[in-house]
Amino acid sequence: MELSRDQEHALETLLMDEERGSDLEDVASCSHSERPSAEVMALLLAGGLVEMSEGRVTLTAEGRGRAQGVLRRHRLTEVLMANALGADRKKAFDIGCRMEHQMLPEFVEAFCILLGHPATCPHGRPIPPGRCCVSRRTVVESQVVPLTALRPGERARVLYIQPRTHGRLHRLTSYGLSPGVVVELHQRQPAWCIRFEGTELALAREVAEDIHVTRIDEP
C-alpha cells in the first residue's frame, strides 16, 4: 500500500505522541503543529495501519513499522542538516518534513552509514535504528548496481536500462520490464532468471548487465 504524504505525516505524529507519552513537555520545534484530519485517519484505519481502542487511536504493528521508517528518514535528514551542514534546528526540522516523504527507502541505509549511525536527532530524540545500525556497517556499497550483482533471492527495483542496442530495450520493455518495476532474482546460472509481477524472464549475462537496479531491503 502506497501512502500519501498526509498519511505518512499522520503515522509519524502518532508515533511522536506515543514517544512523548505522559511526559507533557511540548517541544513545539520538533513536532507537527497540524493534527491529522479525520479522512486521513479513516484511510489508515481501513488500511490496517492504526486501530481504535477505548476511544484512542493506536498504531498497529505494521503501522508502527511504517511510522518508524518515516521518523527515521525525518531525523536522519535533521542530523545531516544541523550537525553536518550547520543549518539551524528549525530549518533542519522543516527540511526533514519534506525529505521524509521523498527519500527513496533504498538509499536510507547508505545515508545512515555516511552519517555514522547517529542515535539521536539534534533535538535529542532517538532515531529508530535500521539494520545497518545493528551491524555497525561502515562501508557504503554502491546502491545502483547491474542486475548481475544481485544474489539469488534478492529483490531490487529497476532504476534504468542502458541497452547496447535499441532492439534490446524494446524487447525488454515489451515484456513490461521498465524503470520502477521490482524484480526478484531466482538464478544466475546458466542464465539470469528474474521474476516481476506475473512474468518470469531468462536473460543472458550481457542483457542482465544492462539493467541497473537498486537493492530493496526486506521490510
Next chain:
Amino acid sequence: MGPFVRPRDQRLQGIPPGGVLLLGPLQSGKTTLFGQLCGKGQEEILLAGSSHTAVCGKRASTWFIDVPGVTTLFAQSEEEEVTVDALLALRPGSLLIVADARNLRRSVALALMAGQTGLPMAMAVNFLDEARLRGLTIDLQGLSRRLGIPVAGTTAVDREGVGELVRALGEARPLSHRAFLPPDLSQMLERMAGALGEGSNASPLLALLLLAQDKLARRLVSEEMGPEAESEVRRIAEEARAGFGVPPEVLATDLFLAEGGAIASSVVQRTGPGRSWLESFGHLAQHPVWGVPIAAAVILTLYFVVGVVGATWVVDWLNGNVFDSLVLPWLAGWVSYIPWEPARAALMDPDFGIFPAGVVLALGLVLPVLLFFYAAFSVLQDSGYLARLSVLMDRLLRVVGLNGRGVVPLAMGFSCVTMALLTTRILHTRRERIIASLLLLMGVPCAPLLGVMLIVLGPLPVSASVLVFGWIGLQMLLVGWLASKLLPGQGGDFIMELPPMRLPRIRQVARLTWMQTWRFVLEALPFFALAALGLFVFNRLGGLDALQAAAHPLVHGLLGLPDAAVQVFIKTLIRREAGATELSHLREVFSNVQLVVTLLVMTFLSPCVNAVLVLFKERGARVAGVLLVFVTVWAVVAGAAVSLLCRWFGITFE
C-alpha cells in the same frame, strides 16, 4: 462533422470506420485473441506478418482491427505510429483493451490513456490461467467497477472466455474513471481543447497528443480544420512546453502508470503458497547441475515412448494384425478385378505399388510413430518444460552461434523440419536464422524420419544407434561452430519468457497432437502415393536400372552400399520419411553397416519438397541454394567417411 480523413498508413486504407480496435501491450496475446474472435470466417483485407501491421477481420457483421502492441499512445516507433494512426484516423466505433493479467499495471495505464478518446471500451484480461498459476487472483468485477467498463477474463490460447468477451463488447461504455491530472497540465489541455473546438475528432486524447507535438495528430488537425488551425495548435504546444519543466508526454505517461499501478494493486491479490512443487521442479529443470539429469530423463522417456512403444510395439501390432493380414489382402481382392496388368501392378506391386509402398507404409508405419511423437512433444510444450530446456541449453547452443531461443526451432525440427524452418522467425538476427536453418536441414531428423530410423535401428545392436545419433550430433556441433565463425554479424540476445510450469492439460495436448497428425495425413499421403507411382513408372521404363548403373561407382564404390540404395535416395529426395520407409521395406538386401551408412546419408541429405519450398521463401534463393548444395555434398562426404571407417576397423554391427 469534418471530412473523412484517410489514414496515413497505406495498410490501413480500406478498413471501414466503426469497427472494434484491439489495443494492448506487446505480449498480451492480442493477436491470438483477435484470431479467436474472427475465427475462420476472417476476411483479411491486409495480409501481414503477425503483429507488425494492422490486420482486419470480421465476426458476424462487426469488423475487428488488430494493430501492433503498444504501452503508450505517444508513438516512438513506426509500429506504434500505425496504432495511433488507426486510433485517430480510422474512427473505430469502440475499443477492446487486451490487458495482460500477469502485468496489469501497464495494461490499465494504457486503458486510462485510450479512455481519453471518449470511445466506448471493453477490456479482456488475458493470460488469466498463467496469472492464476503464478498465484495472482484478479478481481475482474472490482476492475470493471473502478474503470466503469465491462471486463471479461480470457485465456486466448485455449479459447477460454471468448463468448463472455463478446457479451462484454456488446455493453462497451466510455471509461468513467477520471485520471487525476495536475492543475497546470489540465489547464494546458483545456486551452488546447478550446483551440480544437467541436471538431469531429476532438477529444482529450487529441489535445494531449498535440501537446506532445505528435505529428500524426498535427496532420489530422491540418487536414480536418485547415493549416491555420494547425499553426494555432502548434503555437499553443510550443508555449505550453516552454513553461514546463518536464515534457507533458513524460508527465502524462508517469501519471497514467502511477494511476494504473494503484488500480492494479487494488484488484490483484497474491494468494496461494509461495511455491508449488511444479514451480520447484521448473527451477530444478533449469538448474545448471540438476537440469542435466532431468533433461536426460526426459529425452530417455521420449525415446522409450516414441521409439519403443510407438515405433516397435504399436507398429508391429498394426502391421501384423491389421495391414498385412486384413487390409492388404482385402485391397488385393478388389484390385484383382481390374483387367489391365500394369494398373494392377501399379497399385499392388510389393516394392513399388501405391498401396503397399505408399498408403500402407504411410498409415501403418509413419502415422502411429508420429502420433506418439506429437503427443510427447505437445506434453513438453504445454507443460512449460521446453522453455526450461532453452535456459539449460543456452551455453551449448552458443557454441554453434545460437542461443537458448534456438531450442524451440531445433526441437520443433524433430517433429517437422518444415514447421521448424518457419519457427526460425522467433530468432532475432539473420545470422541466427541461417545457422538454425542449416542445422535443421542437415542434422535434425523430422519425426517421420526419426520414427522409421528407430524402426530400422531397433533390431541392430545399440552401438549402431549410438554411432548414428552421436555422429549426427557431432556433425551438427562441427558445422554449426564453423558457420558461427564464418558468418558475419552478431548473435542475438537471449531474452526468453518462461511460462509457468503446469501439468499438461489433456485437452490441449490432444488438440495439438490431432492438428499436427492430421496435417501430416493431408500433406504426406498424396506424396507417398505419388512417389510410389513415379518410382513404379520409372522402374518399368528401365530408368531405375540405368540410374543404378550410373550411380554404381558412387553408391557402391564410395559409400559401399548395394545398388538398391539408389531408389531409397530417390524417395528420400521426394520425402525424407518415404525414403526411410523404403529402406525398412528393402532392409533384407542391406547389411547392418550399410543400413547405418544409408541412414546417415539420408539424414544429412536434402529435406522434403515442402521444406525446400519454405526454405526458399524464408531465406531467399541465394542462401537457400548455397545451403542445399552444401548439405548434399556434406551428406555424401560424411556417408563415405563412415563407410570407410567401418570397413577399415572391421565394424559390422552384427
